[in-house]
Amino acid sequence: MALGARFNELFERWAEEYDSAVSGGHPEYREVFEGYAEILKTVVNELALPPGSTILEFGPGTGNLSRLLVAAGYRVIGVEPSAAMRAQAAAKVPELELVEGHFLSVPDSVPTVDGIVSTWAFHHLTDEEKDRALADMTRLLRPGGKIVFADTVFVDEQAREAFQKEAEDRGFLELAEDLRREFYPVIGRLEESFRKAGFLVQFRRMNRYVWLMSATIA
Template identity: 50%
Template structure:
């Protein structure tokens, strides 16, 4: 996860749960069906889970309730503190997609929600290459994140945000590294994953990749 965005995570920590649960009108479409998105990630996870971008622990809680052992990775101290308050028995470590403590137990699934876009495409490729070394054959990566079918579609969303006065959302869409679906598909395929996509709302897609 791009550490250059750490200040944003720190500032957002206190209000993150309100935002993802639809109480911030500007980001309501981005997180539409948030609870269902988390449920889909859980349903597609197997065994012991390594979670990147734990945030305030919403997905972590659902995974634990479903019976998974979870090792969490989160770069934001403020968000780690909130997650640990919710889930005192879960390990949540300082780290990001590229720099994290290597797990000492076998990992079956790697998950993340609304975080992978903080990496540029070359970093995304490096992260997936590294993750492949942690997974057995049949191991899974299950991500939920904002994706676009094309650059044109992304620019259209930026214009729509500006037209209704959602300046923060428009700035986020410009600043962060939201990828196109074909880029993500190529990265996973080149690293020997079978990958599929499921659209969850106008912004968010579920990415389900299985290591060959």
């Protein structure tokens, strides 16, 4: 599947329901988004950059994290592939500077930045694409910059398979298909991706599914 189709297909359909889902409105995804508001706040706090810093957000979706970043005094540039999501984010966060693109297609108009953030989006990339994206981020980050991501990550392959089986056993067929279809990483391979790109990364578990990743140039 071409990258554009892969990035857009789900979120063009899900744009109207996304805020409800992250707030617990989708029973199958309640554990995936457990503590959603606190996770977003943690991403902002983990940046710990001076007000006025420029932050690049990949996949801002409907603008929930963007709103917190703007409130913290940051200039925020959102790179979002979905037109439906961009429309919602623009309405919710007028200060957000939105451009069309994705992890592997950043417009030339985007300047170097002090921080890069993303939540529940990096898993759309294969492992090899994650390698490429992180290597590109080294060129986007200014000296002293930081990456902070939050996304579903598994401890190892056995854990990933166990979560898939658990979803099937609970009758969570949409979640089970999601876990099979997407490219959810395991910590060891993800740590390798950051290391190959020249980053030091730390992981912190936020709920059963989601881990916080905080990285700086080594």
